[in-house]
Amino acid sequence: MTTAITRENLLTLEAYAKIRKDFRVQVMAHKKTRKVPLGENIMLIFEDALTIRYQIQEMLHVERIFQETEIVHELETYTPLIPDGQNWKATMMIEYPDPAVRAEKLATLVGVEDKVWVKIAGHAPVFAIADEDLERENSEKTSSVHFLRFELTPEMIQALQQGAAISMGVDHPAYQATVDAVAADVRASLLTDLTIA
Numbered sequence: 001m002t003t004a005i006t007r008e009n010l011l012t013l014e015a016y017a018k019i020r021k022d023f024r025v026q027v028m029a030h031k032k033t034r035k036v037p038l039g040e041n042i043m044l045i046f047e048d049a050l051t052i053r054y055q056i057q058e059m060l061h062v063e064r065i066f067q068e069t070e071i072v073h074e075l076e077t078y079t080p081l082i083p084d085g086q087n088w089k090a091t092m093m094i095e096y097p098d099p100a101v102r103a104e105k106l107a108t109l110v111g112v113e114d115k116v117w118v119k120i121a122g123h124a125p126v127f128a129i130a131d132e133d134l135e136r137e138n139s140e141k142t143s144s145v146h147f148l149r150f151e152l153t154p155e156m157i158q159a160l161q162q163g164a165a166i167s168m169g170v171d172h173p174a175y176q177a178t179v180d181a182v183a184a185d186v187r188a189s190l191l192t193d194l195t196i197a
Contacts, residue, residue, distance in 0.1 A: 005053050005079055013066055016057050027054040033189035038116070038170050039177030041105070044090040044148070047081045048193055080132075081147060085195035086157070090128075092116060092146040106141040108174040113146040115172040120156040121164040157194045166190065 011019070027050060034046040045051070056078050065071060083089045092113060096102035113130035120126075128148035152160075160166070166187055169178035182190070 004082070005049060005056065005075065007068075007071060007075060010053075010060070010071065010075075011057060013061060013064065016061055020057075020061065023054065023057070027051065030189075033185045036168055036179060036182055036186060038168060038179065039175065041095050042112075042116075042170060042175070042177065043093045043095060044116070044168070045093065046088055046090045046190060046193070047083070049082050052078050052082050083193040085193070086154075087152055088118065088150045088190060088193055090148045090150070092128075092130075092148050094142070094144045094146075102144065103141070105174075106144060109142045109172060110140075112142055112170060112172040112175055113148065116148060116170050117168065118150045119167045119169075120152070120159050121167070122159055123153070123156050123164075126150050126152060126156070152194065157196065160191060160194065161196065 016023075030050055031045065034048070034051065036044045036046070038044060056074050059065065059074050059078075060071065065074065081089050081091070094102075094106065094109065094112070096105050113128060116128040116130075117125040128150055130146050130148050132147070132149065156164075165181045167178065167180050168182060170176060
């Protein structure tokens with residue numbers, strides 16, 4: 001579990017510009033152990049303090065944000081995506097390269113964000129709590145990006161710490177996919193998000 005991100009430990013635009021290239025390399029390497037593809041068109045990217053710090057620093061850099069109120073707004077927007085020790089938080093990307101196909105598929109995938117699950121061996125699946133920040137779909141289509149939270153019980157966390165496997169999937173009428181066991185490096189990375197209950 002890494003520490004929270006506060007206003008005080010964000011870098012200034014100038015300081016970030018100096019380390020940006022190296023920091024990006026570090027974060028991209030880290031993200032490789034935080035991604036789980038569910039089938040060909042859905043990717044889960046599990047967020048943590050490092051990925052969210054990068055997101056915030058990039059937003060400040062790209063938008064040239066240096067006003068205090070705007071910096072605080074970015075913190076308030078992104079820090080809720082950091083897991084709290086009892087859960088996993090993920091950005092779900094629905095990816096179809098062709099815009100016409102994407103529009104067509106998003107219309108068939110309404111509610112898909114509520115059908116994503118993680119399962120710790122020996123326990124019932126945990127379905128995502130989706131988009132707590134804002135509504136990301138309507139009756140016609142879903143969004144291509146969703147934010148998911150998976151709440152784990154102390155028993156699940158204990159089982160993980162004792163070596164239980166993690167499986168994940170999507171169970172939606174228009175899209176099904178299952179990962180029977182996430183890769184060892186991903187499992188190890190996800191374990192760092194959890195604290196002993």
